[in-house]
Amino acid sequence: MSSTRFPQRRRTSAGEERRRQIVEATIRLLARHGPAGTAFTSIASEAALSSPGLISYHFTDKTDLMSQVVEHILTSLGSSLAARVAEAGDDPVARLRAYLAELVRYQDTHRDEVAAVWRLLATGAAEALTGRGRTTALPPTLLTEILRDGQRRGAFRPFDVDVMAQALHCSAEGYRERFLTDDHADADAFTAELTELFIRATAP
Numbered sequence: 001m002s003s004t005r006f007p008q009r010r011r012t013s014a015g016e017e018r019r020r021q022i023v024e025a026t027i028r029l030l031a032r033h034g035p036a037g038t039a040f041t042s043i044a045s046e047a048a049l050s051s052p053g054l055i056s057y058h059f060t061d062k063t064d065l066m067s068q069v070v071e072h073i074l075t076s077l078g079s080s081l082a083a084r085v086a087e088a089g090d091d092p093v094a095r096l097r098a099y100l101a102e103l104v105r106y107q108d109t110h111r112d113e114v115a116a117v118w119r120l121l122a123t124g125a126a127e128a129l130t131g132r133g134r135t136t137a138l139p140p141t142l143l144t145e146i147l148r149d150g151q152r153r154g155a156f157r158p159f160d161v162d163v164m165a166q167a168l169h170c171s172a173e174g175y176r177e178r179f180l181t182d183d184h185a186d187a188d189a190f191t192a193e194l195t196e197l198f199i200r201a202t203a204p
Contacts, residue, residue, distance in 0.1 A: 019058050021047050023072050026065060030116035035066070035123050066120065073113045080106050081142055092150030093199065099143055100195050103172045107179075108187040114176055143168065147202070156202040168198055 025047035029038045040052035040062070049055070059065040084102035088094040107114050143165045150156035171194060179185040 015058065018054065019068075020072075022049070022055055022058060022065070023069050026069050027073070027112050027116045030069070030119050031112040034119040038062070038066075070117060070120065073110075073117055076110070076113065077106050078142070085142060085146070092146060092153060092155040095146045096150065096198065096202065097195055099146060100168070100172065100198060101191050103169075104175050104187050104191045104194065107172070107175050108185075111179070118176065150202065154204060157204045159202070164198075164202065167201075171197070 022043060025043050026038055029042055029046055033042075040055045043049075043055055043065075044052040055065065059068065081099060081102050084098045085095050088098035144161050147156060147161045147164055151158065151161070175185070175187065175190050178190060179187075
């Protein structure tokens with residue numbers, strides 16, 4: 001009996017661009033309609049694809065696509081945070097200020113991405129977050145490193161780093177509620193208050 005050989009899917013620049021196109025279209029639909037509005041036919045229309053079959057070529061199924069969407073958003077956020085913190089230099093307090101400022105700024109300038117993640121959470125699609133080892137909407141590793149380094153160097157008081165990191169993230173996520181309910185939400189003012197709160201909370 002002869003066997004049928006299927007060509008292996010190779011990652012090409014054109015293929016990567018098509019995957020990005022699909023992911024970004026899915027983010028826009030998630031932000032507006034939630035997971036219920038992300039049928040492959042809707043995504044194909046939003047991404048201006050000739051056929052929904054092109055999505056199936058690049059992603060195993062809808063769960064795979066949603067997992068890639070979340071990975072894309074968290075990677076984007078993580079890169080933005082790392083770049084902003086690196087610019088702050090070596091001082092732990094300056095690095096914490098930079099982290100807080102970028103965390104709020106990202107939410108303000110990437111509202112579709114933020115809405116997409118929260119709509120997945122709200123509808124119980126947690127497998128999209130946990131499928132790649134994620135257990136939270138925001139990546140805490142860099143923040144815990146900043147806090148532990150600050151404690152080692154005497155810039156921060158003793159405290160439970162994991163609890164402080166969670167408190168900070170939960171507080172920062174509150175900015176989403178601000179801009180959803182206030183058309184005049186001020187990211188800079190929110191950042192200033194949040195920074196003052198946590199600089200005082202971590203001070204030795």
